[in-house]
Amino acid sequence: MIKILITEFLNQEALKNLHQDFNITYRSEAWSDKDYLEKEIPNFDGIIVRNKTKLDKFLLEKALKLKFIGRLGVGLDNIDTEYCKNNNIFVQPATGMNADSVAEYVINSSLTLLKKTTIVNVQTQNGKWPRTTINTMEISGKTLGLIGFGNISKKVLKLANAFDVSTITFDPYVSLEETNSHNVRKVSFEEILNFADIISIHVPLNNETKYMFNNESFIKMKKKPIIINSSRGGIINETDLLNAYFNNNISGFALDVFESEPVNETFLSKITNEMNCILTPHNAGVTEESNERVSKFIIKKTNEFLQNFKD
Ligand SMILES: NC(=O)c1ccc[n+]([C@@H]2O[C@H](COP(=O)([O-])OP(=O)(O)OC[C@H]3O[C@@H](n4cnc5c(N)ncnc54)[C@H](O)[C@@H]3O)[C@@H](O)[C@H]2O)c1
Numbered sequence: 001m002i003k004i005l006i007t008e009f010l011n012q013e014a015l016k017n018l019h020q021d022f023n024i025t026y027r028s029e030a031w032s033d034k035d036y037l038e039k040e041i042p043n044f045d046g047i048i049v050r051n052k053t054k055l056d057k058f059l060l061e062k063a064l065k066l067k068f069i070g071r072l073g074v075g076l077d078n079i080d081t082e083y084c085k086n087n088n089i090f091v092q093p094a095t096g097m098n099a100d101s102v103a104e105y106v107i108n109s110s111l112t113l114l115k116k117t118t119i120v121n122v123q124t125q126n127g128k129w130p131r132t133t134i135n136t137m138e139i140s141g142k143t144l145g146l147i148g149f150g151n152i153s154k155k156v157l158k159l160a161n162a163f164d165v166s167t168i169t170f171d172p173y174v175s176l177e178e179t180n181s182h183n184v185r186k187v188s189f190e191e192i193l194n195f196a197d198i199i200s201i202h203v204p205l206n207n208e209t210k211y212m213f214n215n216e217s218f219i220k221m222k223k224k225p226i227i228i229n230s231s232r233g234g235i236i237n238e239t240d241l242l243n244a245y246f247n248n249n250i251s252g253f254a255l256d257v258f259e260s261e262p263v264n265e266t267f268l269s270k271i272t273n274e275m276n277c278i279l280t281p282h283n284a285g286v287t288e289e290s291n292e293r294v295s296k297f298i299i300k301k302t303n304e305f306l307q308n309f310k311d
Pocket of ligand 1: 073074075076096098099102147148149150151152153170171172173174201202203204205208209230231232256257282283284285286
């Protein structure tokens with residue numbers, strides 16, 4: 001019998017669609033139980049994870065029956081994909097299924113940071129009346145710089161167009177034809193730093209993108225942009241980001257992802273509610289709607305893939 005382990009939360013309706021003949025173990029906290037995973041993983045043909053389950057080489061080497069990994073999301077940095085490729089383990093991400101949710105997060109954060117809503121809100125609630133003392137801005141007419149031009153960036157672009165935002169993108173791996181067909185200008189990284197009022201990051205975390213945003217890049221930013229990172233922690237150097245904010249190289253930031261999650265105390269201790277910033281718990285892509293889409297999609301793919309191995 002095909003055995004499937006689910007190690008993180010999954011939409012319950014979607015779970016009902018998993019093939020009746022499969023033997024399913026659903027433990028939404030199993031990701032945190034290293035001993036359980038090491039002991040039990042040899043028994044499973046398929047595993048369904050989000051981003052907290054670390055499927056590294058050490059664990060995968062024990063997974064002798066494993067044929068399929070369903071990823072309830074898109075980033076694959078918690079999975080040793082090279083090992084999977086070399087050992088015939090198929091990895092299925094939920095490509096595009098939560099892109100709308102993340103795109104809405106980016107627009108929401110852009111507006112909130114430009115209008116300094118969090119600061120204005122705190123001051124008003126505290127009995128101040130900062131009607132003219134805090135300068136706020138329109139999004140209309142601003143330049144948005146998208147780092148990476150994949151699924152999520154394309155959704156952000158579509159929403160940004162409704163606000164009369166002019167969009168440029170840096171992505172060496174997409175063609176000029178591709179960006180032209182979306183009416184977006186393909187530029188260099190330096191041009192993003194020169195021209196963008198809003199920078200939104202949508203790339204995977206790898207050796208090339210690690211600390212792509214550091215002191216060196218922040219000091220080159222000409223327009224004191226706001227920065228939004230809903231991709232992966234570690235693409236922005238958090239210490240350098242705070243320096244850039246306190247030195248006025250940037251005018252605000254929204255972080256949904258952090259170098260360590262949950263976000264560490266040292267970073268948090270430097271944040272005050274007088275700052276133009278938004279911190280969220282890696283939930284940009286986790287709305288009710290996207291959770292249902294992501295779960296249903298991965299269940300469907302799990303059924304399709306693993307039913308070929310039924311006795
Ligand atoms: N916060 C959340 O809840 C959440 C949800 C979904 C996705 N994500 C993350 O968002 C990011 C983007 O997801 P996506 O679905 O758009 O991915 P995608 O694969 O569709 O697009 C990524 C793009 O980045 C480009 N790229 C790769 N390396 C680059 C580099 N060095 N410089 C510039 N561009 C580069 C690729 O060419 C590609 O076009 C990923 O890191 C993903 O893990 C976060």
